[in-house]
Structures are given as C-alpha cells and as structure tokens.
Amino acid sequence: MNNHSEAETSGHNPVHSDTNTIPGWNEELELAFSAYKGSYTPGRVTSRHKTVCEVLVPGAVVQAGISGALQKIGKQPVVGDFVVLLDQPELGSRMIVNILPRRTYLSRGAAGNGGGEQVIAANLDTIFIVTSVGKDLNLRRLERYLTIVYSSGARPVILLNKIDLEDNPARLVEKIQFIAGNVPVIPLSALSKTGLDTLSPYLNPGETVALIGSSGVGKSTLINAFLGETVQRTSGIREDDEKGRHTTTVRQMFPLPNGAVLIDNPGIREIQLGDSADGLEKAFSEIVDAARNCKFKDCTHRDEPGCTVLKAVEDGLIPEERLASYHRLTDELIFQTKKAEIGLKRLEKERFKKIAVDIKKYKKFTGKP
Numbered sequence: 476m477n478n479h480s481e482a483e484t485s486g487h488n489p490v491h492s493d494t495n496t497i498p499g500w501n502e503e504l505e506l507a508f509s510a511y512k513g514s515y516t517p518g519r520v521t522s523r524h525k526t527v528c529e530v531l532v533p534g535a536v537v538q539a540g541i542s543g544a545l546q547k548i549g550k551q552p553v554v555g556d557f558v559v560l561l562d563q564p565e566l567g568s569r570m571i572v573n574i575l576p577r578r579t580y581l582s583r584g585a586a587g588n589g590g591g592e593q594v595i596a597a598n599l600d601t602i603f604i605v606t607s608v609g610k611d612l613n614l615r616r617l618e619r620y621l622t623i624v625y626s627s628g629a630r631p632v633i634l635l636n637k638i639d640l641e642d643n644p645a646r647l648v649e650k651i652q653f654i655a656g657n658v659p660v661i662p663l664s665a666l667s668k669t670g671l672d673t674l675s676p677y678l679n680p681g682e683t684v685a686l687i688g689s690s691g692v693g694k695s696t697l698i699n700a701f702l703g704e705t706v707q708r709t710s711g712i713r714e715d716d717e718k719g720r721h722t723t724t725v726r727q728m729f730p731l732p733n734g735a736v737l738i739d740n741p742g743i744r745e746i747q748l749g750d751s752a753d754g755l756e757k758a759f760s761e762i763v764d765a766a767r768n769c770k771f772k773d774c775t776h777r778d779e780p781g782c783t784v785l786k787a788v789e790d791g792l793i794p795e796e797r798l799a800s801y802h803r804l805t806d807e808l809i810f811q812t813k814k815a816e817i818g819l820k821r822l823e824k825e826r827f828k829k830i831a832v833d834i835k836k837y838k839k840f841t842g843k844p
C-alpha cells in the first residue's frame with residue numbers, strides 16, 4: 476500500500492510528535508505512518524476540492540495538493556481520510572503522497588470492475604440518520620439510509636428531530652424502531668435543544684460522526700446546536716492555496732470541545748443507494764433470517780414454492796411492505812451493479828428484451844392477443 480520510493484528518504488521525522496491533536500488518530504495509524512521517514516507530516520482531510528485538500532495537521536489547517544503518483548493509481552483523498560503529507564519548504568507547499576488505511580468508508584455507485592464506485596468520506600465511526608416528525612418521516616426512505624450506512628461499516632443511529640412539533644413522539648419512535656431493529660432511535664429537538672445529551676455516547680473523544688438525511692430535517696440546526704452559537708459554520712473562509720491564490724472554502728469537519736468531530740459534507744447529504752449488498756442484509760435481517768429455510772438456495776422470495784419468507788408474510792410475521800421494500804432495493808442494487816459492470820447501453824437493451832418476453836408470457840397466460 477505505502478509508496479516506499481517516497482517513504483524511504485533517509486532522515487528523522489521531525490513533526491509527528493503532536494498527533495494527538497489530530498482527532499481520531501490512533502495506534503494503528505501511528506504504526507502505518509511510522510514507515511515514513513523524512514519531511515513527512517500526518518494529517519486529516521477536512522475538506523476536498525478539485526485539486527487541493529484542506530488538511531488538519533498538528534496545530535493548523537493547511538492546503539495540500541495531491542501527488543501525481545496518487546492520482547495516477549486513482550487514489551483520491553476524501554474528507555475524513557488520514558493522509559501523509561510531504562513538506563516542500565523550498566516550494567512553500569505541501570503534497571498528499573499517501574492515504575493511510577481506511578477503517579470505514581461511505582461510497583456512492585457500485586463497486587467492482589465497472590469502476591463506478593466513488594468514495595465520499597472515510598473513517599466514520601457513526602452516522603446520524605436524521606429525519607423529522609411530519610411529512611419527512613418515511614419508513615421506506617429510512618430503510619434505504621440504513622442500507623447505505625450499514626454497508627459503510629459505520630454505526631447507524633436514527634435521530635427523530637423536531638419533536639417539539641409532535642404530541643406523541645413515543646408513538647413515532649416505536650414505528651421507526653420496528654424497521655430499525657437494534658439501531659437506536661433517538662427523539663430530540665435541535666431547535667429547543669431537548670434530547671441532545673442522549674447523543675453523548677456517540678460523541679466520544681476521537682470519534683467521527685457524519686450526518687445524513689433529506690433537506691430540511693434539521694441537520695444544520697443540529698450541528699449548530701452542538702457547536703454553540705459562536706461558531707459561524709456556514710461562513711466561507713478565505714485561504715491561500717499552494718499557488719498563492721485566494722480561495723473561499725467552507726469547512727466540512729467540525730471538532731467538538733471534547734475531541735469528537737462532526738462531518739457535514741454535501742456528498743454525504745446527497746448519497747444514493749450504491750453498492751450496499753451486505754448493508755441490505757443487515758437492514759432486513761428478519762427477512763434474511765426467515766429465508767434460511769427456503770426450499771431453493773437462490774430463492775428470490777417472490778413466487779417460489781417452499782418460500783419461508785412468503786410464508787412468514789402470509790402468517791403476518793413480516794409486514795408485506797417490508798418484503799416489498801426489500802425487493803425494490805434488491806432490484807435497484809442488481810441494476811446498479813450490472814450497470815457498472817456491462818455498461819448502461821447493453822443493460823437497457825436487455826431490459827427491453829425482458830419486457831418484450833414478459834409481455835409475450837403475459838399474453839400467453841391471459842390468452843389476449
């Protein structure tokens with residue numbers, strides 16, 4: 476993984492004494508970083524732009540370019556990444572030369588040979604799935620978010636915001652809990668600051684938390700509530716990039732006083748279902764459990780004989796909507812994976828062929844011409 480030709484420069488490493496000021500830094504990272512001798516600094520990417528990143532290094536936030544070698548092999552640093560910086564004092568600049576191993580990562584698009592996968596953020600411990608009382612509350616959408624979060628490796632926690640507008644939040648929590656399984660469902664109000672302290676178990680020192688959820692559910696309000704009124708989190712910050720130009724950037728990583736960090740990144744906010752097959756299994760564990768006794772190993776639980784999932788639905792043990800969601804998300808995943816693998820054009824052709832076959836079958840079945 477490490478680029479040894481860059482790492483083997485002789486000399487001692489003068490900087491990495493203060494790595495405990497980089498939130499989330501740990502012994503594993505220390506070990507990975509110890510391969511670098513010379514003018515290298517560890518850091519954590521706080522926001523990513525086209526060609527430069529803002530990187531938190533001990534005591535400062537600096538701008539850094541991305542080395543040609545990294546770009547060549549298609550490794551792209553993202554917000555949350557722990558990286559190795561090469562200081563180039565003679566040029567007055569810094570360069571990201573490697574990305575340290577990612578513990579978890581959130582991506583969009585399908586993984587695999589198609590190369591459609593795009594990592595959005597890395598090293599997240601927890602993802603707050605934010606929803607609110609009222610019309611945003613949509614169990615099907617929550618199932619989708621749960622699937623995405625499970626596949627990232629981060630821990631999902633559902634926040635039900637705006638309970639100040641609801642007479643009976645407990646009823647809604649119960650409804651959500653039903654589809655969420657063991658995932659905590661936490662009612663709160665970012666506006667009136669009620670219930671915020673229930674989140675402290677997920678905001679331990681060194682932990683990284685990101686927020687996901689539709690527009691208007693209160694993500695910004697929630698982050699502001701955590702950071703306190705004094706922080707102008709949405710204001711642009713003028714900084715010099717490595718070429719001495721002024722760029723206006725918006726911070727995406729917000730350290731809390733206790734050493735936890737919040738990440739608020741547009742890419743995370745807008746994520747769609749991607750390569751989340753194992754996430755789907757976790758988000759629908761009751762269906763996976765019921766499927767263990769299906770007669771056919773490759774049962775799709777649609778119309779096969781001896782399907783124990785269909786039986787569980789019939790017996791009222793699994794709600795019909797849950798199985799419908801499972802089918803919808805499975806179809807979407809299969810379509811996306813295929814799309815990435817063989818290209819959209821061919822797939823569209825296949826779909827039309829299948830539709831034609833289905834119409835033929837249907838006509839035969841109904842006897843209609």
Ligand SMILES: Nc1nc2c(ncn2[C@@H]2O[C@H](COP(=O)(O)OP(=O)(O)OP(=O)(O)O)[C@@H](O)[C@H]2O)c(=O)[nH]1
Pocket residue numbers: 636637638639640663664665666667688689690691692693694695696697744
């Ligand atoms: N009543 C009530 N309103 C809230 C609460 N939290 C947020 N709001 C309001 O909901 C609106 C949207 O809040 P934002 O924090 O901007 O929502 P967001 O999720 O960041 O939205 P985007 O930035 O569009 O993704 C604002 O008018 C907030 O004042 C809450 O707990 N109770």
Ligand SMILES: [Zn+2]
Pocket residue numbers: 766769770774775776777779781782783784785
């Ligand atoms: Zn089945």
